[in-house]
Amino acid sequence: MKPDGKTDGLHLEAISIRLHGRTLLSVSAIVRPGDVLTIMGPSGSGKSALLASLGGFLDPAFSTTGRLLIDGNDLTGVAAEKRGCGMLFQDPLLFPHLSVGGNLLFGLTPSIAKRDQRRRMVEQALADVDLGGFFERDPATLSGGQKARVALQRVLLSAPRFLLLDEPFSKLDTDLRQQTRSLVFSRAKSAGLPVVLVTHDQADADAAGGNVVVIGEETSP
Numbered sequence: 001m002k003p004d005g006k007t008d009g010l011h012l013e014a015i016s017i018r019l020h021g022r023t024l025l026s027v028s029a030i031v032r033p034g035d036v037l038t039i040m041g042p043s044g045s046g047k048s049a050l051l052a053s054l055g056g057f058l059d060p061a062f063s064t065t066g067r068l069l070i071d072g073n074d075l076t077g078v079a080a081e082k083r084g085c086g087m088l089f090q091d092p093l094l095f096p097h098l099s100v101g102g103n104l105l106f107g108l109t110p111s112i113a114k115r116d117q118r119r120r121m122v123e124q125a126l127a128d129v130d131l132g133g134f135f136e137r138d139p140a141t142l143s144g145g146q147k148a149r150v151a152l153q154r155v156l157l158s159a160p161r162f163l164l165l166d167e168p169f170s171k172l173d174t175d176l177r178q179q180t181r182s183l184v185f186s187r188a189k190s191a192g193l194p195v196v197l198v199t200h201d202q203a204d205a206d207a208a209g210g211n212v213v214v215i216g217e218e219t220s221p
């Protein structure tokens, strides 16, 4: 609890997702800074729709009720670009027309620093994930694990208030998957970011170490 009485972290207050008059899911949860809430459930149960709802870009075919708060501030109805949410997907979605450094610069708002400072911040961010010297590289020449690390640093440089992860490790092989998820969870923890993770992999949920909501089962506030 913050001094002003507001709750720290991300608060999903009875968020329900409906499609064609049917409730797909209903979730209540509090995700503390640095903690991970894992969402699991069968294909088509509405996990991605829930993330889209939290991010503010739910397709109008769905309807939603409930409230989303970050550090006690109501985000319900706030436009996606103003929510301060960082997302990682199955595909790293790096811009193919930009260098690796250009992709990371994209994450930084121009107001953050002068141009040479911005470049140094990006170089440091690359070095932090063992990609020192990769600034000018074409993203197409990177391995899957390298692309995942660039995507992570790009999202962290955008200074998000919370992270939404939609199966971001599922295309990586077992060893890389384990390394990448530890990196993502440890960076989120050190940045104090609440995380909502959608996954089909129990090992992801175990590594995340937080609460798990299984869609289709009862949830409690």
Ligand SMILES: Nc1ncnc2c1ncn2[C@@H]1O[C@H](COP(=O)(O)OP(=O)(O)OP(=O)(O)O)[C@@H](O)[C@H]1O
Pocket (backbone or CB within 6 Å): 019, 024, 041, 042, 043, 044, 045, 046, 047, 048, 049, 050, 059, 061
């Ligand atoms: N734009 C849309 N319009 C109508 N129905 C949709 C739309 N997008 C998804 N759906 C349907 O909504 C339901 C939930 O989809 P969603 O993608 O959230 O499921 P999911 O749990 O993430 O599935 P998966 O694990 O396969 O990714 C599914 O039945 C899907 O077919």
